[in-house]
Every structure is written in C-alpha cells, then in structure tokens.
Amino acid sequence: MALEHALLVSLSEREGSGYELARRFDRSIGFFWAATHQQIYRVLRRMEEAGWVTHTDIAQEGRPDKKVYQVADTGRAELTRWLAEPIEPTTLRDELGVKLRGASLGDEAAVLREIERHRDEHAARLAAYQAIEQRDFPKPGKLSGRELHQYLVLRGGIRAEQSFTAWCDEVVQALRPEGAR
Amino acid sequence: MALEHALLVSLSEREGSGYELARRFDRSIGFFWAATHQQIYRVLRRMEEAGWVTHTDIAQEGRPDKKVYQVADTGRAELTRWLAEPIEPTTLRDELGVKLRGASLGDEAAVLREIERHRDEHAARLAAYQAIEQRDFPKPGKLSGRELHQYLVLRGGIRAEQSFTAWCDEVVQALRPEGAR
DNA sequence: AGGTGCAGTGCAACCCGTTGCATAGCTAGG
DNA sequence: CCTAGCTATGCAACGGGTTGCACTGCACCT
Structure with missing residues (x-):
C-alpha cells in the first residue's frame, strides 16, 4: 500500500510524469521504497481512476509526449489519512x-x-x-x-x-x- | 526464490514439519527472511512435486498428525547450485x-x-x-x-x-x- | 552505417506473499 | 463451564511486484 502514498508524497512536492517519478525514486524515496517504471505507470492509472490524481498531456518536440500528473484534493486527503494511520514495523529481508x-x-x-x-x-x-x-x-x-x-x-x-x-x-x-x- | 532455499537450509540441519519450520524461522533465519505458515506449506508441497524433499506422515496422540519433511538428493544438489549463484544486493524497504x-x-x-x-x-x-x-x-x-x-x-x-x-x-x-x- | 542509450508509455503473464477462513482436539486459566 | 491458545494442515482469493516484450524517435559514438 505504500507505493501509492510514496507517489502522492513525491507529486505533492512537484508534479511529474511516470518516467520522471521513476527517476526521482532512484535518488530519494527509493532509499526506502524502490519501484520500477512499470509499477509506477500502473499505480498512477489506478490512482487516477480513484480520483487521487489528474493528468495533463504534454506534447514535446523530438521526444514522446508525456502525461504530467498532479495531486487532486481527494489524493491530498488520502495522504493525510494514511500519515495518521499506524503501520507494521518491518523485518530485514535479504x-x-x-x-x-x-x-x-x-x-x-x-x-x-x-x-x-x-x-x-x-x-x-x-x-x-x-x-x-x-x-x-x-x-x-x-x-x-x-x-x-x-x-x-x-x-x-x-x-x-x-x-x-x-x-x-x-x-x-x-x-x-x-x-x- | 529464497524461501525454497531457506527451507532447504533449515531442513538440512534437521528434518521437520511445516509447523515446526514456521516456528524455527521466527527464531533464526527469520531475522533475514520471514515467512508465514501458509507460505511454508505451499512451498513445501511445490518442493515435494519437484522432488527436492520427501515427507513421512507421523501420527501423534492428542495432537494432529504431522508431515515431517526430509531433504532429498535433488534438493541437496539444488541448494549447492543456488549457493554458488550470485544474487542481487537488496535495498531497504520500509x-x-x-x-x-x-x-x-x-x-x-x-x-x-x-x-x-x-x-x-x-x-x-x-x-x-x-x-x-x-x-x-x-x-x-x-x-x-x-x-x-x-x-x-x-x-x-x-x-x-x-x-x-x-x-x-x-x-x-x-x-x-x-x-x- | 550501425549500435547504444535515453526519453516516454504500455500490455501480458507470472510469481510471491498476505489475509481470511475452516477444521479438530487437547490443555490451561479464569 | 467456557474461552483462549497451542498443535497441525489446508483452501481460496486477492494484491503487489517482477520480467519480458513492443513501439517511437532523437542523439551520440565508432
């Protein structure tokens, strides 16, 4: 359940496309929660269906178009709700x-x-x-x-x-x- | 892929039932690789189908019967093979x-x-x-x-x-x- | 001219793990 | 007496994550 919320955190800081989010993860939240582009795309779509985020299509020259996602009010509320909720301490897994x-x-x-x-x-x-x-x-x-x-x-x-x-x-x-x- | 091999390691030290293995995990290999009884039962069955382990039914008094698993030659070979194989370094996930x-x-x-x-x-x-x-x-x-x-x-x-x-x-x-x- | 790598999105199949539930009889405590 | 907890195994459904592949076009290196 944490990937959705990690994406909400990242998108709250700055809007971005799935691809950009994947690279941001490599450099920051990824220390605690890694994710592949595949997963990010799928989760973003699911989140849009749930109304947590919206996207704008951006046409680019010499590069593929991209979908830039923004956090919606529902998403902000969901993030706040999740932040107040307790989670299970993890165990090493190696x-x-x-x-x-x-x-x-x-x-x-x-x-x-x-x-x-x-x-x-x-x-x-x-x-x-x-x-x-x-x-x-x-x-x-x-x-x-x-x-x-x-x-x-x-x-x-x-x-x-x-x-x-x-x-x-x-x-x-x-x-x-x-x-x- | 590590649960199979964790079970092979544990069963190589001493034979045991799924239930016993679940409790052993809580106290030793579990520091690095936790598992629920459900998962252990399923994986043991799969391993038996693959011929890595065999089981003996043990009738008990006042308690449910149990299936005690032993490592077979194929399982020992598989474990040795896996031990020599490189694995990916992990990242924190919390x-x-x-x-x-x-x-x-x-x-x-x-x-x-x-x-x-x-x-x-x-x-x-x-x-x-x-x-x-x-x-x-x-x-x-x-x-x-x-x-x-x-x-x-x-x-x-x-x-x-x-x-x-x-x-x-x-x-x-x-x-x-x-x-x- | 050809290969590699980046930017960008996506489908499909699979595997691993979690959760809830069921069954059954014994033991120990309130 | 009843409830809780341990021993013991298992089914079914779901959710999360990984892997392999496909398509496009530019830039850069050899």
Whole structure:
C-alpha cells in the first residue's frame, strides 16, 4: 500500500510524469521504497481512476509526449489519512543471510566472495549517499520542515548502508581462511 | 526464490514439519527472511512435486498428525547450485521512510509518535537477539563451521536493529518540539 | 552505417506473499 | 463451564511486484 502514498508524497512536492517519478525514486524515496517504471505507470492509472490524481498531456518536440500528473484534493486527503494511520514495523529481508546460514552445505569460498561483492556494492551506495549529503545538506543543523525530513530520510539510507557494509566486513574477517589473515 | 532455499537450509540441519519450520524461522533465519505458515506449506508441497524433499506422515496422540519433511538428493544438489549463484544486493524497504518524507503534509506529531513506536519495537527485538547471543554464543571467538555461520547471521540481525533504533533516535531528537528538548 | 542509450508509455503473464477462513482436539486459566 | 491458545494442515482469493516484450524517435559514438 505504500507505493501509492510514496507517489502522492513525491507529486505533492512537484508534479511529474511516470518516467520522471521513476527517476526521482532512484535518488530519494527509493532509499526506502524502490519501484520500477512499470509499477509506477500502473499505480498512477489506478490512482487516477480513484480520483487521487489528474493528468495533463504534454506534447514535446523530438521526444514522446508525456502525461504530467498532479495531486487532486481527494489524493491530498488520502495522504493525510494514511500519515495518521499506524503501520507494521518491518523485518530485514535479504537472501544473503540465507546463503551465509547455508554456507557449509555448498561452496563456502563462493559464498564468501559473494559477501565481498555485496559489501562493495553497498559501500558504493554509501559513498553515493554521502556525496548527496555533502552537496545538498552541508549545514544540517539549520534545516527544518520538509528539507529536514528529506535529510533524515537520507540519514536512514546512510545508516543502513553503513551497518550493512560493517556486517559484511565482520563476516569476511571471521570467515577468511587462516593463511589470509 | 529464497524461501525454497531457506527451507532447504533449515531442513538440512534437521528434518521437520511445516509447523515446526514456521516456528524455527521466527527464531533464526527469520531475522533475514520471514515467512508465514501458509507460505511454508505451499512451498513445501511445490518442493515435494519437484522432488527436492520427501515427507513421512507421523501420527501423534492428542495432537494432529504431522508431515515431517526430509531433504532429498535433488534438493541437496539444488541448494549447492543456488549457493554458488550470485544474487542481487537488496535495498531497504520500509514504509516509515515514506511517512517521514511526507510528514509535513499531514499530522507531523502523529508521524513522530509512530517513529517512537517503531523505535521501541525494534529496541525490543534487539534485546531479544542480544539475549540469544549471550545464551547461545557466549564465546564467539571459538566458533567455526555451521555454528559460526549461525552466529554471524544473528550478528546481522543485531546490527540491523541497532542501526534502525539509532536512526529513529536521531529522527526523534531532530523533530522533537523545542520545548521538549 | 550501425549500435547504444535515453526519453516516454504500455500490455501480458507470472510469481510471491498476505489475509481470511475452516477444521479438530487437547490443555490451561479464569 | 467456557474461552483462549497451542498443535497441525489446508483452501481460496486477492494484491503487489517482477520480467519480458513492443513501439517511437532523437542523439551520440565508432
């Protein structure tokens, strides 16, 4: 149920097409809620049927036309309603833990390499998030309102990636063969 | 695709019924991959059709009969194959980030209370995991093989909960109204 | 000249997971 | 005595998400 509301949040900040929303997600709400263009298109249509958003067709030169969506009153009301509603705390969901748990039933060295690969990928994401932090929020102490919320969401992404890479390092340290230590 | 393999890992350690597996998940692999009994029953049946597992009916007194599943050779081979295969690094997926991101479009105080509630829940999980750590792995330096892997998975759960509660605290600190600081 | 990549929308099929419900008998507590 | 909760399995329906594919036209690189 969260994709609808994530789209409402994003469209409340600025109207946009499905394609634009997909790219925005990659850079911000996507830290907490990823989505493909397919899904976004489908959900936008459903939301329009429900009257939460409306769209305007925009003709472009040299590019395909696009549908720019705006939040309607009903959508704003729905978002407010949802924000006040409690949600279930989530649990981690990562296949890597399953692999590690089963490592002794297969090629343990391969699992270890996989963990190193994931560590590198998460470290790269961490670096990307930290670059955004430095560039867009150089003085976090002065923020308030919407900007402060955006910053705190980014902080969540940073903390998650830090913690994951640190865990991978712990695992690699513990499993690296004796000779390599 | 990971539930099948999580079940294979768990059944490789010890045979068991769907019900037992559901409870085991709550205490170990569940840190990384949660599952309901419904899903487990369905997947076990599918796995049996594929020849990965077999079951024995066990009659019990005063309790319903149960189906105890064992891993077959094909299942063992499949698990080994999967363990060597690369998987995609995951991204965080938590509605709470979406709510925080949209907080200024609704009742901000309610969102803050929700974040505090989640912090408490995650802190409780952290405490539960740490209790398991103390009880089952008092001397982690001496572990190796399967036990070491189990311990490291638990460490992943602990780190994730620590990092999440710390993030919630950061958010609460930053958003708490001036007077309350 | 040809391939890659971006911008833009969309269909169809599938898989995974959740929710609500049903059944059944035992045990423990109020 | 009755209700709640545990053990144990399962059906049916739905909703969310992923994957593969299709079409168009421009820009850029080799």
